[in-house]
Amino acid sequence: xxxxxxxxxxxxxxxxxxxxxxxxxxxxxxxxxxxxxxxxxxxxxxxxxxxxxxxxxxxxxxxxxxxxxxxxxxxxxxxxxxxxxxxxxxxxx
Amino acid sequence: xxxxxxxxxxxxxxxxxxxxxxxxxxxxxxxxxxxxxxxxxxxxxxxxxxxxxxxxxxxxxxxxxxxxxxxxxxxxxxxxxxxxxxxxxxxxxxxxxxxxxxxxxxxxxxxxxxxxxxxxxxxxxxxxxxxxxxxxxxxxxxxxxxxxxxxxxx
Numbered sequence: 001x002x003x004x005x006x007x008x009x010x011x012x013x014x015x016x017x018x019x020x021x022x023x024x025x026x027x028x029x030x031x032x033x034x035x036x037x038x039x040x041x042x043x044x045x046x047x048x049x050x051x052x053x054x055x056x057x058x059x060x061x062x063x064x065x066x067x068x069x070x071x072x073x074x075x076x077x078x079x080x081x082x083x084x085x086x087x088x089x090x091x092x093x
Numbered sequence: 094x095x096x097x098x099x100x101x102x103x104x105x106x107x108x109x110x111x112x113x114x115x116x117x118x119x120x121x122x123x124x125x126x127x128x129x130x131x132x133x134x135x136x137x138x139x140x141x142x143x144x145x146x147x148x149x150x151x152x153x154x155x156x157x158x159x160x161x162x163x164x165x166x167x168x169x170x171x172x173x174x175x176x177x178x179x180x181x182x183x184x185x186x187x188x189x190x191x192x193x194x195x196x197x198x199x200x201x202x203x204x205x206x207x208x209x210x211x212x213x214x215x216x217x218x219x220x221x222x223x224x225x226x227x228x229x230x231x232x233x234x235x236x237x238x239x240x241x242x243x244x245x246x247x
Contacts, residue, residue, distance in 0.1 A: 046195060
């Protein structure tokens, strides 16, 4: 079972990267499995920011992953990405 | 404009911080080494330099809005449309509007008109990052001052 956030994000990724929607699952890793590069990821973040009215802290996430303080899976596996989005939406109030 | 030095903006004519937009003006030079190749006997402003002009106007907008703290580097050009030819001597009115201020990136819409005629437009994506070295920041601030852009924070 998937969440509405996952459905929305999967649709955005499918459209932005021209990926078949059925290839995107909650367990997909955006980079390792879906092959999304950093420039396409900017387009995805832009679309997510606009759709959900949030500002994904992509730079901070990237810094955490690059410095080893957070595993990439925490932000770039679909179900985790969607959980982070839900947190940002909830924090927005 | 000094095409061979990539100085594409002559003057910033306005910054609307509320609307997050910037307007600028630039005169295409009557003569430039660029026109010797583009094209011999038929000088035309290269389309890539029109894109660059929109990118620089957008870049100065992003700099003005972030207080010159981070440098925008062009990363993407979408929906770029070059609508008509631009000849030496044309005066260009450039407008850039911030579409989205993301984390480490910014997106703008930009367009150029000349004598009220649409010349080109595009949606531009920039990566924004700390200046690679202090001299770079000084150079950019100096260039901004030359074209009349104040570096005050919003």
